[in-house]
Amino acid sequence: MGKTKRQMNLNVFLMNAGHHEAAWRRTDTQAERITDIRYFQRLAEIAEQAKFDSLFLADILAVGKNVQHGVSSFGLEPFTLLSALAAVTERIGLIGTVSTTYNEPFHVARKFASLDHISQGRAGWNIVTSGNEIEAGNFGREGHLEHRKRYERAREFLEVAKGLWDSFEEDAIIIDRDTGQFTDSAKVHALNHAGPHFRVKGPLNVPRSPQGYPVLVQAGSSEDGKEFAAEHSEAIFTAQQTLEEAQSFYSDVKSRLAKYGRHPDELKILPGICTIIGATESEAKEKEQELNELTIPAYGLNQLSSMLKVDLSGLPLDGPLPELPNIEAINGNKSRFQLVVDLARRDNLTIRQLIHRLAGGRGHRTFAGTAVQVADQLEEWFTQGGSDGFNVMPPYLPGGLEDFAAQVVPELQRRGLFRTEYAGRTLREHYGLKRPVNPYAARPLVSRLAGC
Numbered sequence: 001m002g003k004t005k006r007q008m009n010l011n012v013f014l015m016n017a018g019h020h021e022a023a024w025r026r027t028d029t030q031a032e033r034i035t036d037i038r039y040f041q042r043l044a045e046i047a048e049q050a051k052f053d054s055l056f057l058a059d060i061l062a063v064g065k066n067v068q069h070g071v072s073s074f075g076l077e078p079f080t081l082l083s084a085l086a087a088v089t090e091r092i093g094l095i096g097t098v099s100t101t102y103n104e105p106f107h108v109a110r111k112f113a114s115l116d117h118i119s120q121g122r123a124g125w126n127i128v129t130s131g132n133e134i135e136a137g138n139f140g141r142e143g144h145l146e147h148r149k150r151y152e153r154a155r156e157f158l159e160v161a162k163g164l165w166d167s168f169e170e171d172a173i174i175i176d177r178d179t180g181q182f183t184d185s186a187k188v189h190a191l192n193h194a195g196p197h198f199r200v201k202g203p204l205n206v207p208r209s210p211q212g213y214p215v216l217v218q219a220g221s222s223e224d225g226k227e228f229a230a231e232h233s234e235a236i237f238t239a240q241q242t243l244e245e246a247q248s249f250y251s252d253v254k255s256r257l258a259k260y261g262r263h264p265d266e267l268k269i270l271p272g273i274c275t276i277i278g279a280t281e282s283e284a285k286e287k288e289q290e291l292n293e294l295t296i297p298a299y300g301l302n303q304l305s306s307m308l309k310v311d312l313s314g315l316p317l318d319g320p321l322p323e324l325p326n327i328e329a330i331n332g333n334k335s336r337f338q339l340v341v342d343l344a345r346r347d348n349l350t351i352r353q354l355i356h357r358l359a360g361g362r363g364h365r366t367f368a369g370t371a372v373q374v375a376d377q378l379e380e381w382f383t384q385g386g387s388d389g390f391n392v393m394p395p396y397l398p399g400g401l402e403d404f405a406a407q408v409v410p411e412l413q414r415r416g417l418f419r420t421e422y423a424g425r426t427l428r429e430h431y432g433l434k435r436p437v438n439p440y441a442a443r444p445l446v447s448r449l450a451g452c
Contacts, residue, residue, distance in 0.1 A: 003185030003279060004228075005214060005416050007416070007419060008378070008382045008387070008388065008412070008418055009053045009268050009270060009388055009390075009430070010052050010389055010390055010392055010418065011052065011053055011054045011055065011095070011270055011367050011392065012056070012250075012391075012394070012401060012404075013054050013055075013056045013237075013272065013391050013392065013394075014040065014055055014057060014060070014394075014397070014401075015042055015045075015393070015397075016031070016034045016074065016075065016079055016397075017029040017034065017397055018394055018395050018396035019065070019393040019394060019395050019396075019400075020274070020291045020359055020395040020396060020399045021295055021299060021300065021303065021359045022295045022296070022359065023395060023397070025293070025294045027211045027398055028396070029396050029397060029398075029399075030398070032331070032396070034074060034075075034076075034373040035074075035076060037076075037081070037084045038077075040081060040085060040287045041084065042090045043055075043087060043210060043397060043398060044088065044089050044092065044224055045088060045089065045226060046401055046402060046405055047091070047401065047405065048089045048091060048092040049405065050404075050406075050409045051091075051421065051422060052092055052392075053092070053093055053389070053431060054093030054094065054095050054427055054430065055080065055085070055092055055093070055094060055095065056095040056124075056126060056217075056391065057075070057078045057081060057095070057096050057097060057420050058097050059075060059077075059096070059097040059098065059099075060117050060200030061099065061102055061130070061132075061135040061156070061289045061364065062132060062134045062135045062138055064337055078096035078098065078288050079096060079111045079115060079368050080117055081096075083114075083115060083118050083119075085119050086122065088415065088425065091122070091148070091422045091425060091430075093123075093124050093215065093427030094115065094119055094122050094123055094124065095123075095124030095125070095215070095217055095427075096112075097126040097128055097219075098111075098112075098126070098127070098128065099130040100127060100128070100137075100150075100153055100154040100157040101129050101144075101150050102130060102138075103153075103157075104198075105157050105161050105198055105200055106161035106164065106200055106202075106204070108125075108161060109164040109204055110164075110204060111163040112125055112161075112209075112213075113165060113204060113207075113208075116209035116211050116214055117206070117210065118382055121211045121426035121427065121428070122425075123208070123209070123211065123214035123215070123427065124215035124216075124217050124235070124427050125214045125215070125216055125217060125234070126216065126217040126218070126219060127154065127218045127228075127232075128219060128220070129147075129150035129151060130150070130259045132306075133172065136180065144333070146383075147222070147224065148224060151220075151224040152196070152197075153414050155228065155231075155232075157197070157198065158216070158232055159193075159195075159294065160191070160193050160195075160198050160200050161213075162199070162213060163191045163193060163202065163207065163427055164438065165201055165204065165212065165213050166190060166208075166436075166438050167188060167189045167190070167202050167203030167204045168187070168206075168207045169189075169438050169441060170208055170438060170441070171184070171187065172187035172188050172207065172208070173207050187440070188203050189202070189203055189440055190202045203258065208438065211426050211427065211428050211435060211436075211447070212437075212438065213436050214427075215427045216232055216233050216234045216235075217233060217234065217235045217236065218233040218235075218237075219237040219238070221236075221238050221249065221336075225326065226249075226256065227254050227256065229253055229267065230256035230259075230262070230277070231288075234266065234268065234433050235268040235269075235270060235431060236253065236267065236268070236269050237270055237272060237391045238269060238271050239271065239272055239336065239362075239363040239364045240339075240342055240365065240386070241342075241363075241365055243381055246271055246387060247384065247385045249269070250269050250386055250387065252268065254267065254269070263431065268388040268389060268431055269387055269388050270387060270388060270389050270391045271364070271365065271381065271386070271390060271391065272364030272365065272390070272391040272392075272393050273364060273366075273367060273377075273378070273390050273393060273396070274364055274365070274367070274394075274395050275366075275367055275368075275369075275374050275393075275394075275403075275408065276291070276367070276369075276395050277368075277370065277371055277374060277400075277403040277407060278368070278370060279370065281369050281373060283371075284368040284369050284370065286372055287368065288366070288368040291359070291395060291396070292356045292359055293329035293357065295356065295359050297352070297355070298313075300311055300355030300356075300358075300359065301333065301351070301355070302392075303319075303355070303357055303362070304340070304351070304358045307337060307340050307362075307363070308321070308324055308337060308341070309325055309337070310324055310325065310338060312351060317350065317352040317355075318351070318352055319350060319351060320350060320351070321344055321351060321354070324341060327357055336362075340363055340365070343357065343363075351364055353412075363445050364391075364393055366395075370409035371403075371408045372411060374404075374411075375411040375412055376444070378390060378412065378417075382417065392404055438449075
């Protein structure tokens with residue numbers, strides 16, 4: 001038998017009215033419904049009908065300066081929303097963003113175990129350390145933790161969460177009505193973790209979930225982020241502007257897995273792409289121009305100022321960027337800072353041009369063309385060592401997702417690059433990932449619950 005053709009993974013990133021910063025101003029979007037669960041349920045159904053591996057929700061824990069002109073600061077709480085989406089879907093994975101900087105491990109481990117049970121094995125955790133410095137003010141802190149310290153906390157946070165997910169062995173729940181024994185207490189284990197950041201006794205009060213752990217996703221592309229991904233992550237959402245950059249990132253991160261005893265296939269690399277689709281290339285370019293003409297300069301300046309940590313207000317829009325700080329001075333999202341700087345320098349962009357280039361994807365690649373041209377781009381990156389799939393970012397909703405699902409997905413299926421039916425039911429199965437083995441399974445059954 002011949003070798004099965006490698007197929008890409010597709011995640012859809014749902015963002016309110018769409019990813020383009022002016023999407024909400026289009027008359028065919030539904031910005032009025034961004035707190036309407038039926039709106040998101042319909043988007044989830046479209047994505048599942050197209051056989052996407054998963055859908056993803058971002059999350060920020062503060063309202064930024066752009067509240068006057070945009071909707072990016074607003075969003076329903078991810079666990080609540082994903083639980084409601086689980087009720088109307090059966091196969092698509094459900095990935096939520098949760099910060100390790102402004103949460104506690106027990107709460108997060110319990111919520112993800114619950115979501116995995118509710119969805120019957122479709123939960124994923126996008127692990128972030130919070131790149132937005134203004135979040136600190138909502139959690140009693142005067143300032144944001146330093147970049148490296150945030151990753152140190154994240155590593156311990158994840159260690160604790162995994163320990164809690166392992167606290168129930170697979171067959172700990174007995175439910176023997178004759179003897180009156182509900183649980184085999186020898187198979188329920190306290191954690192007793194004591195570390196620099198956390199002291200957590202355990203065990204978790206949710207039995208082991210269908211996937212063991214939710215699929216662990218990460219979005220950082222700094223040196224600390226890449227190392228964290230190589231050690232822990234099973235999928236990584238990344239922003240790359242060119243195939244060469246994507247290939248370099250892909251080979252770099254994949255080469256780091258071996259020192260952690262991991263195979264390259266255990267980590268899926270999914271660059272973001274914002275696709276603007278037209279019946280012809282010129283129609284797609286016109287759509288892109290129309291969206292960019294709806295942008296509000298003050299909004300774009302605030303966004304860009306936040307990314308670059310420099311106040312750009314008052315500077316001429318058609319002039320160049322000013323002198324920028326060195327990346328070592330950046331305590332927010334280092335990788336996005338460097339991407340924007342490189343983009344501006346490589347293409348010699350004015351501030352206005354840079355705002356337009358970032359309007360659709362905030363640093364993720366934006367491509368306008370026909371469905372065939374989009375498929376060509378995805379195939380090239382996928383087959384030439386740039387990705388394992390993509391994080392699809394519709395520029396406006398629901399139309400941008402409908403276009404991708406109805407036009408690009410069938411083209412990828414025709415080429416044998418994407419599934420026509422789901423083969424499994426869990427997100428781990430979609431990504432071809434193994435279910436974590438409970439470390440207590442091979443140990444003597446000695447209870448650690450005494451004194452709990």
